[in-house]
Amino acid sequence: MRGPSPHLTRRTLLGGGLALGATACAGHRAAAVRTSGPVSLSLWTHDEGYETFFRTGIPGADRRTDFRYRLDVTRAGAADLVTKLLAQAVAGRGIPDLMGFEINGFPRMLRGDIAERLLRDLTGDIAAVPGLAADLLPARTAPYRQDGHLYALDSDTPLVVHYYRHDLFTRYRLPVDIATWEEFAEVGALAHRRHGIALNAVVTGSDVNQVVQSFQMLLNQRGGALFDVEQRLTLDSPEAVEVLEFLCRGLRDGFVIDISDYYGGAMQAALKRGTVAGLAMASWYKVYGLMANVPEQSGRWRIRPLPRFSRGGHATSTAGGTGFGVLRGTANERAAVDFLRATWLTHEGQVRRFRRTGYLPTRRSVFEDPSLLRTEDAYLGGQRPFDVYTTLLADVPPVHMSPDQSILHDVLSGHLLRAYRGDASPREALREATEDFRDQAGR
Structure with a gap:
């Protein structure tokens, strides 16, 4: 880590990390870092x-650390929190x-040397x-890395699996x-x-992240990517063309249905009617998509590994995630690190997290917990x-982020x-x- 201060100037945020604020920084850093005792952690x-x-x-x-914790929690929208953090910095x-x-908010931290x-x-x-x-x-540390440094823990x-209606x-x-x-x-x-049923779905509504997610899940499984580890765009690839051709074919042949989003009324109606009899989605979708929309269908759904692409790729993909990071330069920096390790990363904590939230462990060994x-x-x-998840762990593709992700x-x-509408071929699209991105991103 370089420099004595975590504070940024507006020039830093707008220009890519070109300068550091140097005034209030020294006073902020002068506060002694707590090493034990009672501590009130600010959590966003x-x-x-x-x-x-x-x-x-x-x-x-x-029990596990030298601190006695209480939490001061601020909750807000995911994008709003990043905006607030940068403004406070x-x-x-x-x-x-x-x-x-x-x-989807973390890439803002990757611009210049902000992270x-x-x-x-x-x-x-x-x-x-x-x-x-x-x-x-x-695969789950990759999204939060930059230049070999790890800035958050997922x-x-x-894991993306295929949900299907066993009864249908x-x-x-x-x-x-x-x-x-x-x-x-x-078959579809x-x-x-x-x-009159569909076995997968793509989002065609106004949420651009969901629209891209429908495509990106299969792109990553096929072995393609939006960006590589050096944050270079890799969208225009044979793998991407193959995946988009597959989805377009699915829409034409009806085994893929277009929906406005994964969670709203249109999806709920399609699930209730049985029009959607299957879809590729992440492990958390059972709780936040199916159980939330069609609790009465309990017992009817199953999961299985995704089919493979015959020309290569991976056994699965990933979608979503939230990385927790520790802010530099606070008096509670040491306490926050210890708290994260003692809750987020212990075997017990990862099992408890799955039980409470449905989120899968990020430690390989915890998947073998009896x-x-x-x-x-x-x-x-x-x-x-x-039984399904453990078969996929050896072949999970990493996802690399870019500051120009949005x-x-x-x-x-x-x-x-x-x-999807047939207004352009997959290759043309x-x-x-790619051309439009380079024009707008300047690279």
């Missing part, structure tokens, strides 16, 4: 579930000790716990062991012609979901919709999206 998060998790973890953190006051960055100036590099803190660095899944390993698959005699997406397309087209392996999910008809999402979403 967008999700009440995270607040509950951390509050219930206080007794364990008190410019002002040189009022930054939190610990903050959760929803994955380096504001966030603690957690690499050494992870290395200080024997075996922890090797146990953390690399809440989840949001049984009624219509559809196979549940389809090996490839190419076979899936044949026939199922749509005969029964209580998790024995878990039978009533909503999934008594299925043991970790620009790409704005641009790409429009071109994806053009391809991706090439034009």
Whole structure:
């Protein structure tokens, strides 16, 4: 970490990290860093579930560390929290000790040296716990890395699986062991012609992040990516064309349905009617999508690994996530690191997080916890979901972020919709999206 201060100037934020504020910084840094005793941690998060998790973890953190914790929690929208953090950093006051960055908001921290100036590099803190660095899944640290530094720890390993209505698959005699997406397309087209159902969905509404997510989940599984580890755009690729061609074919043949979003009234209606009999989505969608919209369908759903692309790729993909980072330069910096390790990263804490939120562990070894392996999910008809999840861990693709992520999402979403409508070929849509991104991002 460089420099004596985490404070930023407006020039830093607008120009990519070109300058540091030097006035109030010295006074801020002069505060002695607490090493033990009572401490009130300032925690910012967008999700009440995270607040509950951390509050219930206080007794364990008190036992495992030299601190006695209380939490002062601020909750707001995910994007609003990042905006507030950057504004407070410019002002040189009022930054939190610990903050959760929803994955689509974190790229704002990657511009210039903002992350380096504001966030603690957690690499050494992870290395200080024997075996922890090797146990953390690399795919879930990748989104929060920059220049070899780790600035946040993810809440989840949001493995993408195929949800399917077991009762409808049984009624219509559809196979549940389809090996490839190419076979899936044949089965799905026939199922749509005969029964009027869809086996996957893409978002075509106004939420650009969801529009891109529908495409990106399969792109990453196929072995493609939006950005590489060097933050370079890699959208215009054969893998991307293949995936977009597959989705466009699905919309034409009816085995993919277009919906306005994954959570709203249109999706709820399609689920209730049985029009959507399957979809590829992350592990957390059972709680926040299916159970929230169609609780009466408990027992009818199952999960299975995604079909594979016959030309290569991975066993699964990921979607979503929230990384918690520690702010530099506060008197509670040491206490916040210890609290994160004592709650977020312990075996017990990761099991508890799954029980309370449905988010999967980020440590490989926790997937082998006997209580998790024995878990039978009533909503999934008594299925043991970790029988599926554990088969996917060896082949989870990483996702790399860019400070220009929001620009790409704005641009790409429009071109994806053009391809879905048939107004452009998949190849044309991706090439034009690439050109528009470079024009707007200046690179």
